[in-house]
Amino acid sequence: xxSLEQPSEVTAVEGAIVxxxxxxxxxxFYGLSWYQQHDGGAPTFLSYNGLDGLEETGxxxxxxxxxxxxxxxxxxxxxxxxxxxxxxxVRQDTNAGKSTFGDGTTLTVxx
Amino acid sequence: EPEVTQTPSHQVTQMGQEVIxxxxxxxxxLYFYWYRQILGQKVEFLVSFYNNEISEKSEIFDDQFSVERxxxxxxxxxxxxxxxxxxxxxxCASRRSTSGGLETQYFxxxxxxxxx
Numbered sequence: 001x002x003s004l005e006q007p008s009e010v011t012a013v014e015g016a017i018v019x020x021x022x023x024x025x026x027x028x029f030y031g032l033s034w035y036q037q038h039d040g041g042a043p044t045f046l047s048y049n050g051l052d053g054l055e056e057t058g059x060x061x062x063x064x065x066x067x068x069x070x071x072x073x074x075x076x077x078x079x080x081x082x083x084x085x086x087x088x089x090v091r092q093d094t095n096a097g098k099s100t101f102g103d104g105t106t107l108t109v110x111x
Numbered sequence: 112e113p114e115v116t117q118t119p120s121h122q123v124t125q126m127g128q129e130v131i132x133x134x135x136x137x138x139x140x141l142y143f144y145w146y147r148q149i150l151g152q153k154v155e156f157l158v159s160f161y162n163n164e165i166s167e168k169s170e171i172f173d174d175q176f177s178v179e180r181x182x183x184x185x186x187x188x189x190x191x192x193x194x195x196x197x198x199x200x201x202x203c204a205s206r207r208s209t210s211g212g213l214e215t216q217y218f219x220x221x222x223x224x225x226x227x
Contacts (some may be wrong), residue, residue, distance in 0.1 A: 001164045012210050031214060033214060033216075035154075035218075037154075040222070042202055042218040042219060042220050042221050043154060043202070043218045044218070045216060045217065048214045048215065050214070060177075073122065074165075087153065087154060089154075091214055092164070094159075094167055095161060095166050095167075096142050096144075096159035096160070096161045096166035096167055097142070097159075097206070097214070098144070098156050098166075098167050098169075099156060099216065100147075100156060101153045101154040101156075102154070103152075103153045104153055
């Protein structure tokens with residue numbers, strides 16, 4: 001089966017840097033995605049790692065180590081609007097590439 | 112910017128009734144998905160659809176569920192004989208292709224289904 005672990009909650013202050021970790025156990029691993037979800041909203045794609053290393057997109061970066069079955073999302077220069085849930089999701093190596101989501105991490109950014 | 116749309120935004124139904132949730136994926140996308148999210152829980156994969164047929168489905172997607180792409184634009188999820196536990200937010204998503212590593216799945220705004 002598939003399992004992903006990420007912290008349930010993280011709190012940080014505006015302007016700070018926060019790292020959300022994700023470890024996974026899965027068959028047919030293809031890549032790791034990160035999604036942001038505000039209350040009542042749809043998941044929004046943030047980042048994807050298919051290869052080991054760091055991917056940077058503005059204030060957000062994501063890292064993957066396939067050998068460690070581990071990845072993280074790094075959020076820099078935190079803003080109040082970054083308060084949301086963040087999900088890691090394993091993209092599997094099937095034709096349509098279904099994604100299995102983690103339970104999500106609720107990030108609270110305080111002034 | 113093109114986006115995935117879903118209708119209705121909210122649906123209330125009586126237990127045992129059938130519902131059809133509708134999605135219009137982004138027009139040049141080839142892969143389509145349905146996910147559901149029970150309130151306060153994680154997003155769960157239901158089914159993927161490619162080349163006019165189901166590509167994968169989860170254990171949740173039993174005979175009660177079916178999907179269809181009746182024309183070139185719509186992608187529907189039918190839930191027969193709804194149960195209380197079917198109450199959730201249902202998200203449609205689409206993805207362009209696998210070539211070039213285009214892995215982004217674009218999610219629609221969701222349909223909130225409430226079964227009474």
